[in-house]
Amino acid sequence: MEAHSGMSAKIVEEAGFKGIWGSGLSISGSLGVRDNNEASWTQVLDVLEFMSDATTIPILMDGDTGYGNFNNMRRLVRKLEQRDVAGVCIEDKIFPKTNSFLREGAQALAGIDEFCGKIKAGKDIQKDDDFVIVARLEAFIAGWGLKEAMKRAEAYRQAGADAILVHSKLSNACEIFDFMKEWENRAPIAIVPTKYYTTPTDEFRKYNISLAIWANHIFRGSILKMQEIARQIYKEQNLLSVEDSIVPVKEIFRLQDDKELAMAEEHYLSPKAGNQRSAIILASTRGDQLGKLTESIPKTMIKIGKKSILERAVEHLNEHHIKNIMVVAGYKRETINLPNLNIIANDDYETTGEMASLTKAIDTTHGESVILFGDVLFKKYVLSIMLDDPSDIVLIVDSAFSLEKQYQSDFVHTCSMESKSFFPEDNYYLEKIIYDKPGTEYYGEWTGMMKLTVKGLEIVRAFIQKFRKRPEFKKMDIRDMLNQLVQSGHKVKIQTISGHRIDVNNIDDFTSAGEF
Structure with missing residues (x-):
């Protein structure tokens, strides 16, 4: 499940999800900028650090195009490992990226050799054997078809990608399923069913898809709620009708783990045997x-x-x-x-x-x-x-x-x-x-x-x-x-x-x- 802040990441973990998608769209949106690499990679990294500190489950970073060439990729992987981020997903587009759903028509893709070089550089620099690099395949988004998708996916697998993310903007999953029939389980496959959300999840399991990413829904839901509350308070000029529809302040304190701070203050500032x-x-x-x-x-x-x-x-x-x-x-x-x-x-x-x-x-x-x-x-x-x-x-x-x-x-x-x-x-x-x-x-x-x-x-x-x-x-x-x-x-x-x-x-x- 997507998260875009320390608070949202903690909510995702408590909901029971096994992993967090550090969404580029949601993080840039929460910063008030466009999903076109307008937020620098270090600014995104600062957000991921708070997310990592707040949670214990793995975080997969939406790394866009890797923020540059193979050398930028090496530095990105090193910094992610330092912050206990579990992996990064990079897409085979040209920097600066454009969101896959933002424009109609074809989008330019990076050369296969260049993109494979980024994957190899990331795998060579990583120190933790469990760190994951996911190669995001944009051939369907660009309108280049199944043949090009298969060619690129196999090249990325051979370059060392731990998994392939196959992306599609159709309202059904036919491109994904066509790919899976040809792929024959050569490596784990991840998907982002944002557009084809009506497809039953059990269908993905039947095709041996390894991971589904719900890519931006926490952020989209929070925007709707913020808009409703802001309009209501502005209209009514009081809090009487909104207080029951929002969480109490004590829930914020709980998610912030204020109890731990109180215990730490008791332990370090005025420890008493009777309070242990x-x-x-x-x-x-x-x-x-x-x-x-x-x-x-x-x-x-x-x-x-x-x-x-x-x-x-x-x-x-x-x-x-x-x-x-x-x-x-x-x-x-x-x-x-x-x-x-x-x-x-x-x-x-x-x-x-x-x-x-x-x-x-x-x-x-x-x-x-x-x-x-x-x-x-x-x-x-x-x-x-x-x-x-x-x-x-x-x-x-x-x-x-x-x-x-x-x-x-x-x-x-x-x-x-x-x-x-x-x-x-x-x-x-x-x-x-x-x-x-x-x-x-x-x-x-x-x-x-x-x-x-x-x-x-x-x-x-x-x-x-x-x-x-x-x-x-x-x-x-x-x-x-x-x-x-x-x-x-x-x-x-x-x-x-x-x-x-x-x-x-x-x-x-x-x-x-x-x-x-």
Whole structure:
């Protein structure tokens, strides 16, 4: 998905996209200039640097024609790598470029040898093996036909291009599909379906197209909204009718990660031991349904990509300045070898429930605390949602569960309470949790993520003190405690997400996690 600023890039990542298109049209438009190389490449690079700093997913820069010859291309690649930009797409037009949709009639193209020289120069100068150079093919835009498109695409592939972007301005995808029939999967193909948007995306998959770029839609949508708001405020000379149709200022602060700055100020300017945050990760079980994957390690240590589930959770906690992390471990706990963790043993993990594991760590916990199950993968921003909520006990509930799946899990009923907030998400509280199969009557699935303030920590400690000597406590799960706390009159706040987390409980979960 296209982005053109640090803010829009962060929004794209939170929406779930796997990559960002640093659109030349959108960036130049946001700067108020035309998409004709009127913004210099260093000005565009400044915008990309903010986008890169704000996000963690790959950014593919729309590099126009490479901003000059092979030497300009070398310098561009070097500077992009320095800013952790994942790749650049260059098009085989003549500098300065003209937007492909701006003029009717043929547009001049660069010579094949000259353009291949740019590709080779970029590949020769790159230091990161994962940096990608995409060659954008404009033969269809120029009206030169399939034969010329095939000739150029093959030349660009042989020059070292990691992928070919085939561009078309027709209102249907016939040129793209004709190309794909001839191409025979020689290299990955990217497309930009701006004009032929009515073609079903599954058709692109059938033709083995690797990547679709939604090239300018965030920017176009923002222009429409800005025009509407500006006209309305000018007409009415007040904010009464617009306030409900725009995000609150607190959403801007959240996207800017103001919480991190507040934590940094607390840490660096006036650190106090009582204000430090802690985390407890419950990771004592093997995960029997994962079979051979957990023969020699607990499921929290299963690698998803290059990092284990536990390592990913610890990194997210550290990024929120949570360094005091306790891991309650049982099965194969000697294999949990990440640095700076306090490993707490639960040798009775096979015969006890979640509360027994929690009890082993909670007595040594101080300050606001995060409690996580050790098998959950989640996006970093989910922690911010919990930590931003001032309530004493906060649960993260996923509303995007599938009714078709037959697994059992902790499903949540909620109730809505009176609140001064105008935002519905501020008003949901736990009514009860039921360990059951999915059903339409449930609000969502508890993710195994919970936050406790200092007061919330004392509430949980008091519950443990009351019940720990009772026979039923040995097998009690956290949902049992939460249900009893609610029955006793304690409020348990619900914050909702939609996806963006996976519980790795079985082989199907493990397979899905590879795409997370």
